Amino acid sequence: MKRFIITLVVLVVLTILSAVVSNYSTNYTATIILILAGLKFLGIAYYFMDLIKAHVVWRIMLVIFLGLFLIPILILY
Amino acid sequence: MTTERIDNKNIYYPPGGILIWIIIFIELFTFGIAMIVMVYSSKDEPEVFHNSRLLLNSTIGAVNTLFLIVSGFCMAQSVHFFKQQAISKASLFLKLTILGGLLFLGLKGFEYYDKIEMGYSIGYNSFFSFYWMLTLFHVIHVLVGIVILIMMYLDIRKKGAEASLENIEASAAFWHMCDLIWILLFPVIYLIF
Numbered sequence: 001m002k003r004f005i006i007t008l009v010v011l012v013v014l015t016i017l018s019a020v021v022s023n024y025s026t027n028y029t030a031t032i033i034l035i036l037a038g039l040k041f042l043g044i045a046y047y048f049m050d051l052i053k054a055h056v057v058w059r060i061m062l063v064i065f066l067g068l069f070l071i072p073i074l075i076l077y
Numbered sequence: 078m079t080t081e082r083i084d085n086k087n088i089y090y091p092p093g094g095i096l097i098w099i100i101i102f103i104e105l106f107t108f109g110i111a112m113i114v115m116v117y118s119s120k121d122e123p124e125v126f127h128n129s130r131l132l133l134n135s136t137i138g139a140v141n142t143l144f145l146i147v148s149g150f151c152m153a154q155s156v157h158f159f160k161q162q163a164i165s166k167a168s169l170f171l172k173l174t175i176l177g178g179l180l181f182l183g184l185k186g187f188e189y190y191d192k193i194e195m196g197y198s199i200g201y202n203s204f205f206s207f208y209w210m211l212t213l214f215h216v217i218h219v220l221v222g223i224v225i226l227i228m229m230y231l232d233i234r235k236k237g238a239e240a241s242l243e244n245i246e247a248s249a250a251f252w253h254m255c256d257l258i259w260i261l262l263f264p265v266i267y268l269i270f
Contacts, residue, residue, distance in 0.1 A: 001157060008150040012143060019139045022268040030269040037264045041257055044146075048153040049253045055088040058098065065102065069109040069261065076116045077269065 007047040014040050030077050038066050093250030094243055101254045104218070108211070108258050112265045115207040119270060122203060129204035130270035132197060137188050138267035141181050142259060148177025149256040152226075152249050159245055162238045171230045174252065178223045185216055208266055215258055222252045 018036045021029060045062050046052040052059070084090060091098050119126040155170035192198075192205075199209040229248045233240045 001154070004150055004153045004157070007153075008146065011146045015139060015142050015146065018264060018268065019135060022135060022264075033264045033268050037260055040146075040260045044149055044253060044256055044260065048149045048256075049250060050085065050092040050153075050156075053085045054091040055086055057088055058091045061102070065105055065109070069105075069113070072113045073116050073265070076113070076120065 003047060007043055011040050011043055014043075031074060034070055034073060038070055041066060093247040097247045097250045101250065101257075104254060104258065108215075108261065111207070111211055112261065115211070115265065116269075118203055118207070123270075125202050126204045126270040129197075129202060129208075130267070132195075133208070133267050134188065134191075135267045137184060138263050141184050142263050144177050144181040144184065145256045145259050148174050148181070149253055151177060152252050156245060156249050159233070159238075159240075159242065164233060164237050168230065168233055171226060171233065175223055175226050175230070178219055178226070178252075178255075182216065182219060182223075185212070204270070211262055211266065215255070215262060218255050218258065222255050225251055 014036050018033050021032050021036070042062070046059065051062065085092050089095055151170045151173040155167045155174060158164075158170060159167040197205050199206055225248045229240075229245055232244070
């Protein structure tokens with residue numbers, strides 16, 4: 001239960017941070033926003049969905065998906 | 078009355094079951110490819126994408142993100158309490174999860190109404206074509222998720238601790254999937270262009 005509360009707080013902080021960062025227009029803004037989104041994605045999957053307790057293959061597959069999603073976007077952007 | 082235990086360390090039994098995870102990966106890849114195509118398309122019309130993105134209210138997007146995150150937290154709590162056989166708490170958190178989903182849909186409906194009123198429909202430009210297709214497809218998932226959660230709530234109310242843990246975990250996984258998709262949609266549509 002404490003794990004869920006910590007995860008919730010971290011996710012809320014990262015969401016607010018994303019919104020704040022988006023107001024600054026730098027070369028790295030999009031990269032930072034997407035990395036923060038990736039961290040939130042893993043936070044939800046690993047802790048809210050309990051994937052942290054699942055077989056390692058499932059956790060690796062999710063990281064592979066995230067790489068396949070984020071890398072092309074960062075290259076194309 | 079005991080709640081069945083599932084060994085999630087077994088590769089064939091991730092939380093919610095292997096079938097829901099196959100669906101989750103298919104959905105993630107579908108949305109992921111669409112978002113990559115959207116970013117690729119933005120290279121042809123960077124000004125259109127930037128100006129159109131500024132027409133969206135990122136505060137609404139951020140508040141909707143918070144609704145889904147808190148809703149996901151309630152869903153995780155509900156599954157946790159169900160495993161502890163604290164049925165009344167599990168039901169309460171399930172109701173809060175549904176409320177989070179309804180708040181998301183309410184705010185999304187307000188946003189859609191606002192965009193239609195201003196004439197930013199699906200054919201307005203290529204940015205709004207992606208905006209409507211991706212967000213509407215996501216909204217359909219949220220609607221389906223809410224229906225599934227209502228069915229789960231009724232099942233728990235009827236059967237109590239005898240309700241199937243696997244069904245509840247699968248429903249929870251579907252709900253969290255809506256959250257995962259939105260977590261990626263929000264920055265791509267509302268923030269980066």
